[in-house]
Amino acid sequence: MRLALRDIGYTYAQGTSFAVRALSGVGLEVDRGELVLVLGATGSGKSTLLRIAAGLLSPAEGTVMLNGSPVSRPPEIIGRVGLVFQSPQTQLFAETVEEDVAFGPRNLGRGHDAALEAAREALERVGLDWRTFGPRSPFALSGGEAHRVAIAGVLAMRPEIVLFDEPTTGLDVSGRRAVRVIVEELRERAGVAIVTHDVEEFLGVADRVIVLSEGVLAYSGGAGALIDEPARFQAAGLRVPEVLRAQVMAREAGVPMTCFSLDPHAAAALVAGARERKGKRERKR
Amino acid sequence: MIVFDHVSYVYPGADENAVALDGVTFSVRPGEHVAVLGANGSGKSTLARLANGLLTPSAGRVTVDGIDTGDLARAWDVRSSVGMVFQDPDNQIVATTVEEDVAFGPENLGVPAPELRTRVDEALAAVGLAGLEAREPHQLSGGQRQRLAIAGALALLPAYLVLDEPTSMLDPQGRLDVLEAVSRQIDAGRGVLHVTHHLADASVADRVIVLTAGRIAFSGHPRGILGDEAALTSLGLSLPPIGRFAAELRSLGVPVPLEAMDAESVVAAL
Numbered sequence: 001m002r003l004a005l006r007d008i009g010y011t012y013a014q015g016t017s018f019a020v021r022a023l024s025g026v027g028l029e030v031d032r033g034e035l036v037l038v039l040g041a042t043g044s045g046k047s048t049l050l051r052i053a054a055g056l057l058s059p060a061e062g063t064v065m066l067n068g069s070p071v072s073r074p075p076e077i078i079g080r081v082g083l084v085f086q087s088p089q090t091q092l093f094a095e096t097v098e099e100d101v102a103f104g105p106r107n108l109g110r111g112h113d114a115a116l117e118a119a120r121e122a123l124e125r126v127g128l129d130w131r132t133f134g135p136r137s138p139f140a141l142s143g144g145e146a147h148r149v150a151i152a153g154v155l156a157m158r159p160e161i162v163l164f165d166e167p168t169t170g171l172d173v174s175g176r177r178a179v180r181v182i183v184e185e186l187r188e189r190a191g192v193a194i195v196t197h198d199v200e201e202f203l204g205v206a207d208r209v210i211v212l213s214e215g216v217l218a219y220s221g222g223a224g225a226l227i228d229e230p231a232r233f234q235a236a237g238l239r240v241p242e243v244l245r246a247q248v249m250a251r252e253a254g255v256p257m258t259c260f261s262l263d264p265h266a267a268a269a270l271v272a273g274a275r276e277r278k279g280k281r282e283r284k285r
Numbered sequence: 286m287i288v289f290d291h292v293s294y295v296y297p298g299a300d301e302n303a304v305a306l307d308g309v310t311f312s313v314r315p316g317e318h319v320a321v322l323g324a325n326g327s328g329k330s331t332l333a334r335l336a337n338g339l340l341t342p343s344a345g346r347v348t349v350d351g352i353d354t355g356d357l358a359r360a361w362d363v364r365s366s367v368g369m370v371f372q373d374p375d376n377q378i379v380a381t382t383v384e385e386d387v388a389f390g391p392e393n394l395g396v397p398a399p400e401l402r403t404r405v406d407e408a409l410a411a412v413g414l415a416g417l418e419a420r421e422p423h424q425l426s427g428g429q430r431q432r433l434a435i436a437g438a439l440a441l442l443p444a445y446l447v448l449d450e451p452t453s454m455l456d457p458q459g460r461l462d463v464l465e466a467v468s469r470q471i472d473a474g475r476g477v478l479h480v481t482h483h484l485a486d487a488s489v490a491d492r493v494i495v496l497t498a499g500r501i502a503f504s505g506h507p508r509g510i511l512g513d514e515a516a517l518t519s520l521g522l523s524l525p526p527i528g529r530f531a532a533e534l535r536s537l538g539v540p541v542p543l544e545a546m547d548a549e550s551v552v553a554a555l
Contacts, residue, residue, distance in 0.1 A: 042426045042456050087454075143325040170372065170453045172325045172482045173523045197456040200526045239457040242527040246548035250555055264526045268533030275539070275555060 001160035002067055003053060003081060003191065004029045009061030010048055022048040023215045025062075030161050030191040035183065037202055037223070038195045040212035041237040046195040049212070050163050053193065054083035079108045082159030086166040088150035089143065097123070097141070097149050098134035104157040115156070122156035123149070126182055144175040151182060161191040168198045176201060199241050203227070204262055211236045227262050243267050254278070287313040287336055287367065287445055287476065292345035293499075294331050305331040307499040308345070313476045315444060318468075320487035320507075321480045323496035324521030329480045332496065333449040336478055337367035350444065365394075368438030372450040374430035383409070383425070383433060384418040390441045408436040411473075412466040428459020432466050445476040452486060464489075484511065485525045488546040495520050512543040527551065 010023040023045045030036050030053075040046045051057040052064065055077030064071045071077055085091065094100035102119035110118065120130040126148040133141075138149055154162065164183070168176045180201065186192055194202055203209065203223050211219035211226075213236040219226065226232055230240045230248050240248065243264055251257040255274045261267040294306040306328045313319045313336075323329045334340040335347050338354035347354045349363045371377055380386035387405045396404065409415050412432035422430055431451055438446060448467065452460040464486060471477050479490065487493050488507045495503040495510065502520055503510050510516060514532060517523060524532060531541045531551050541554040 042428075042459065170450065173521060175325060239461075242525070242548050243530045246527065246530060246551050249548050249552040253552055253555060255555060262526075264529035265533050268530050268537060271555070272534060272537040272539060 001080070001191065002029065002031045002065075003077075003161045004065040004068075005049070005053055005059075005062065006065070007062040008049065008052055008059045008064075010045075010052065010057065010059055012048075014060065021215055023052075023059075023212075026210075026212065026215070026217050027220070028053060028193065028210060030193045032160065032189075032191050033187060034191050034207045035187050035202075035205060036191075036193040037199075037206040037209045038193060038212065039197075039199060039209060039236070039238060040195075040218075043214075044212040044237070045215040046212055047165055050083060050165050050193070050195050053161075054078070054081050054163055056083065079104075079157050080159055081161045081163065082154040082157055083163045084151050084154045084165065084167060086169055087147075088153070089146035092138035092146060092150060092153075094138060096134065097128075097136050097138050098130065100138050101149060101152045101156050104153055108157060118156045118158060119152070122152035125155055125185065126152045127178060128152070144171065144178060147171065147175060148178060148182070151179075155186075159190065161193070162186055164192070164194045164196075166196055166198075167194060168196065168201055180205075199233075199238075200243070200262065203241075211238070213237055223262075227260055230260070247271060250274075286315070286348075286350060287478065288346075288348045289332075289335070290346045290348070292335060292342045292347055294328075294335060294340060295343045296331075304499050306335070306342075309496075309499070309501055310345075311494055311501065311504060313445060313478050315476045316471060316474045317492070318471045318477045318479065318490045319492045319494060320490035321478065321494045321496060322482060322484065322487050322520075322522055324482070327496040327521070328499040329482075329496055330449055331499075333369070333447050333478065333480045336445075336447045337369050338363045339369070365441055366444045368441060368443035368446045370431070370434050370438055370446065370448045370451050372453055374427065374434045374454075377434045377437065378422045378430060381421060382418070383414065383420045383422060386422060386433060387436045387440050390437055394441070404440045404442070408439040411439055411469060412436045413462065426459060427455045428462045431455060431459065431463050435463070435466055435470075439470070443475070445478065446470055447478045447480075449480045450482065451479075452481065452483065460486075482522070483525065484517070484522060484528060485546040488528075488544050495522070497521065508543045511546075 005028040008023055008026045012020045038046050052059050055075055092100050098119050101122055102115040105115040105118045123130040167179045206223050209223050218236040219232055230244045233240045247260045250271050256278055257274050289309050289311050292309045295304050321329050338360055341355040352359045352362055354363050378386055379389050384405050387408050388401055391401055391404050412435050452463050493507045494501055497520055528546055531545050534541050541551050545551045
């Protein structure tokens with residue numbers, strides 16, 4: 001399935017003196033098998049764009065399309081496009097994990113048994129054994145487990161596109177790794193879009209990146225062009241990832257860098273190699 | 286000084302084998318920056334809540350400048366000398382303007398108007414929010430709101446600050462702004478107990494305590510742990526990308542110091 005947003009515009013509290021323009025002329029496309037990263041500083045409109053993509057907000061301007069056909073009523077998207085909110089574990093509510101995860105599909109009218117089956121499958125998909133975790137209270141889980149249960153609650157609706165809003169906020173190393181594994185596995189079967197500040201976690205694995213700045217598109221393209229030109233981060237009000245910033249500073253300090261990498265190991269090899277070339281050249285003179 | 290003396294804690298109703306904190310001993314001196322690291326569920330937040338009497342130990346003792354946090358008659362003395370800042374700034378902002386929010390604590394204590402004004406101004410200046418007095422908190426960025434929460438704690442003139450993952454919900458710039466505000470408080474002589482899972486945040490501390498399953502697995506200068514990737518991994522921690530970059534450069538023969546956790550200090554070694 002392909003989700004496409006074209007020329008999206010949105011204003012909060014439109015027509016009042018509190019009106020805030022959140023988005024103007026923004027596009028986003030996510031295809032099955034793709035991982036798209038949405039970057040932007042706080043207040044750049046990222047979360048608004050995700051809510052529109054998930055059918056939770058109707059765009060004031062522009063169109064939302066599924067497989068090339070415009071969606072007239074945003075709620076039609078719900079169930080087909082799933083949204084995992086920031087810190088989703090705070091929304092767990094049912095008496096058992098299984099009930100909680102089954103709530104989504106049941107709410108979509110998929111019947112008791114089908115909902116239960118979808119819930120068990122979703123729990124397995126986030127790495128939790130349903131026989132062990134299904135009967136537990138969602139409030140007796142560790143932080144990392146609760147986070148995965150909350151993601152399972154969205155996956156149980158079997159969405160064809162899954163959107164994540166800041167999926168690694170507040171997670172420790174193993175929690176972040178679990179999210180990475182879920183995302184990588186998901187993109188095999190669905191399209192994935194991730195809004196994040198955690199550039200270093202996801203930029204390396206993204207197919208495409210869009211960068212929002214004050215509600216407009218500042219960049220749209222591959223990850224490579226962003227890494228090669230770190231100034232694009234700054235132009236959009238984003239901090240350059242630290243490893244990249246170190247390479248830019250090394251170049252400014254006279255280390256003859258020819259290209260950059262976001263990967264710490266590759267970056268270290270690039271810097272050390274360039275430093276050696278410079279040393280040799282100086283010794284020759 | 287905040288002193289934890291063989292402190293254990295079991296949450297009420299929990300299985301008595303499910304000890305959240307198990308025999309923890311350490312202290313925080315005025316002007317000292319102690320960072321507490323650990324994976325989710327290692328007992329970090331429990332430790333933070335024990336430091337100002339929000340929780341009291343199941344066994345052992347916590348004292349703040351000699352006062353036992355379990356002494357209910359002195360509870361207020363403990364709370365007012367240990368300011369607390371939590372992960373989510375939105376859970377601790379109460380007023381509709383920035384200055385009213387900072388004034389809320391001292392006003393509640395009956396601090397008279399002229400002094401109240403001074404305290405609010407000084408607290409806002411200390412966190413870099415001077416000039417935003419009349420703003421509504423929701424108009425601020427996440428990093429600004431977290432600094433507002435810190436200003437609210439500072440307005441009570443605490444001797445110590447306990448910060449429970451104050452940067453984990455912030456964007457990278459917001460995080461740096463908060464860390465800078467914290468480091469100014471340490472320079473001003475306040476003791477800081479900083480619970481975090483960012484190794485880079487802990488690299489600037491005077492001392493790092495690593496918790497696993499409620500026990501102290503490491504206590505010492507950040508240098509003692511930051512260079513040991515295997516030990517970090519076994520404790521459920523990992524170096525941030527800049528730390529892995531520095532470690533890789535070291536292995537390639539570039540003399541990058543162990544505590545170098547930002548671009549400036551790594552590049553300085555080139």
